[in-house]
Amino acid sequence: MSFKAVRVSDSVYWVGAVDWSIRDFHGYSTHHGTTYNAFLILADKVTLIDTVKKPFYPELMARIASVIDPARIDYLISNHSELDHTGCLPEVVAAVKPERIFASPKGIQALDQHFHAGFPIEPLRTGDTLDLGNRHLQCLETSMLHWPDSMFTYLPEERVLFSQDAFGMHLASSERFADEVNQDVLEYEAAKYYANILMPYSPLILKLIDTVGKLGIEIGIIAQDHGPLFRKSPDFIISRYAQWARRDMKRKAVVVYDTMWQSTAAMANALSDGMSASSVSVRQMHLAGSHRSDIATELLDAAALIVGSPTLNNNMFPSVADVLVYLKGLKPKNLISAAFGSYGWGGEAVRQIRDLLTEMGTAYSGDVRIKYVPDSAALDECYSFGVSLADQVKGAVS
Amino acid sequence: MKYVCNVCDYVYDPIEGDPDNGIAPGTPFADLPDDWVCPLCGVGKEDFSPVD
Numbered sequence: 001m002s003f004k005a006v007r008v009s010d011s012v013y014w015v016g017a018v019d020w021s022i023r024d025f026h027g028y029s030t031h032h033g034t035t036y037n038a039f040l041i042l043a044d045k046v047t048l049i050d051t052v053k054k055p056f057y058p059e060l061m062a063r064i065a066s067v068i069d070p071a072r073i074d075y076l077i078s079n080h081s082e083l084d085h086t087g088c089l090p091e092v093v094a095a096v097k098p099e100r101i102f103a104s105p106k107g108i109q110a111l112d113q114h115f116h117a118g119f120p121i122e123p124l125r126t127g128d129t130l131d132l133g134n135r136h137l138q139c140l141e142t143s144m145l146h147w148p149d150s151m152f153t154y155l156p157e158e159r160v161l162f163s164q165d166a167f168g169m170h171l172a173s174s175e176r177f178a179d180e181v182n183q184d185v186l187e188y189e190a191a192k193y194y195a196n197i198l199m200p201y202s203p204l205i206l207k208l209i210d211t212v213g214k215l216g217i218e219i220g221i222i223a224q225d226h227g228p229l230f231r232k233s234p235d236f237i238i239s240r241y242a243q244w245a246r247r248d249m250k251r252k253a254v255v256v257y258d259t260m261w262q263s264t265a266a267m268a269n270a271l272s273d274g275m276s277a278s279s280v281s282v283r284q285m286h287l288a289g290s291h292r293s294d295i296a297t298e299l300l301d302a303a304a305l306i307v308g309s310p311t312l313n314n315n316m317f318p319s320v321a322d323v324l325v326y327l328k329g330l331k332p333k334n335l336i337s338a339a340f341g342s343y344g345w346g347g348e349a350v351r352q353i354r355d356l357l358t359e360m361g362t363a364y365s366g367d368v369r370i371k372y373v374p375d376s377a378a379l380d381e382c383y384s385f386g387v388s389l390a391d392q393v394k395g396a397v398s
Numbered sequence: 399m400k401y402v403c404n405v406c407d408y409v410y411d412p413i414e415g416d417p418d419n420g421i422a423p424g425t426p427f428a429d430l431p432d433d434w435v436c437p438l439c440g441v442g443k444e445d446f447s448p449v450d
C-alpha cells in the first residue's frame with residue numbers, strides 16, 4: 001500500500017489526505033492544492049481526531065491501517081463540522097464503530113444537521129478533559145474560529161495542539177512539516193488562508209492568543225487541519241496570526257479594477273503612478289486576471305483599497321460587484337478607500353462603489369469619474385488623486 | 399439583562415453596549431435597533447436568548 005501514516009510525536013500520527021489537484025475551494029483559489037489532515041493518537045484509548053473530505057476516505061483508511069487496524073479506534077473526535085473534515089465521517093463511523101464520538105455542543109448540532117444520521121455524539125466543552133488512559137485531551141471551544149462548532153483539543157503529555165482550521169493553509173506537499181517546505185510559499189499560503197477564512201474573526205484571534213497564554217498551554221507542535229504541520233516553530237505562525245489579527249499595515253494600496261475599452265485601465269495606471277511616485281507600494285489587480293481570494297490576500301497588510309469600474313447598463317461591472325461583496329464579508333478593518341471609473345452617460349458605477357465601500361466601514365476619501373476616454377488632463381487628475389491618496393496612506397501608516 | 403447569541407455564544411452586555419457598531423454603553427437589549435446583528439456571526443436579535 002502506498003498511503004502511509006506519518007509520525008508527528010510519540011503517540012500521534014498524521015493520517016490525512018493530500019489533494020494535489022483542487023484549484024477552487026468554495027470560491028477560494030487554491031493554486032497549490034491542499035491537504036485534509038486527520039490525526040490518530042495511539043493511546044490506551046485509540047483516538048481519531050477529524051476525518052477528511054469524502055472522496056479521500058480510502059486514503060484516510062489506508063493511512064490508519066498502515067499503523068493499526070482501524071477497528072481498534074475507540075474514540076472519534078470532530079473538532080470542526082465543515083465537510084472537508086467530516087465528509088466521510090459517517091463512513092468512518094460505520095467502518096470503525098467507535099465506542100464514543102465527541103464534538104463541541106455546537107458541533108453536535110451541526111453534525112446532526114449535516115448527516116441526519118442519528119449516531120450519538122457526546123459534548124466536549126471548554127475545560128473538559130477526556131481521559132485516554134495513558135494520555136489526556138483538553139478541550140477549548142473556539143466558537144467562530146471559524147464556525148460556531150470549532151474547537152481545539154490539546155494533548156498535554158506531548159504538547160500537541162489540534163487546532164482544526166486555525167493556523168492552516170491550503171498547500172499540498174509530499175513533506176508533512178512546515179520546516180521542510182519553501183518558507184515563502186508557506187507564509188504566503190498561511191496569509192492567504194488567514195485573509196480569506198479568518199479575517200472576519202480577527203478580534204477573537206487576539207482574545208484566543210491571550211487566553212492560550214493565560215491558560216499556560218505550552219505549544220510544542222501545532223497539528224492543524226490543512227497544510228504542513230508546525231513541529232519546530234509554532235511561535236512563527238502564532239506571531240503572524242497576532243500581526244494579521246491586528247492588521248499591521250504597510251504603506252501599501254491595492255488598486256482593483258475592471259475595464260471595457262481600456263479607459264478605466266488608463267485611469268488605474270495614472271492613479272497608481274501618482275501613489276508610487278509618492279512612495280506608496282501599489283498592487284494593481286485587474287479583475288480579468290485576479291481572483292477575489294488573491295485580492296483579499298493583498299489587502300491583509302494594505303492601508304488602502306481603491307476600486308475602479310466602468311459603468312455598464314447603469315451598473316458597476318459584475319466582476320467588481322463580485323469582489324466587493326466578497327471583501328465586505330471579510331470585514332477588513334481600518335482601510336482608506338476611494339473609487340474611480342470611466343463612463344458614457346449615467347456614471348452610476350462610482351456611486352455604487354462608494355456606497356458599498358462606505359457600508360463596509362472603510363474611510364471613503366473620494367473619487368474620480370471621467371467621461372468616455374480620458375485625455376491627458378483627465379489622466380493628470382487621476383495622477384494627482386493618487387498623490388493625495390498616498391499622503392493619506394502615509395498619514396495612517398507611520 | 400445580558401443576552402447570549404444562540405449561534406456563536408457572543409454575549410450582549412447592556413453595560414458595555416456595542417460601540418463598534420454604534421450602540422452606546424447602557425443600551426438595554428430591547429432598545430437595540432431591529433437591524434442590529436450579532437457582531438461576531440451576523441444573526442439577528444431573534445437568535446438571542448436572555449441570560450439569567
Ligand SMILES: [Fe+2]
Pocket residue numbers: 080082146147165
Ligand atoms: Fe472550515
Ligand SMILES: [Fe+2]
Pocket residue numbers: 082084085165225226
Ligand atoms: Fe477546513
Ligand SMILES: [Zn+2]
Pocket residue numbers: 403404405406407408436437438439440441
Ligand atoms: Zn452570534
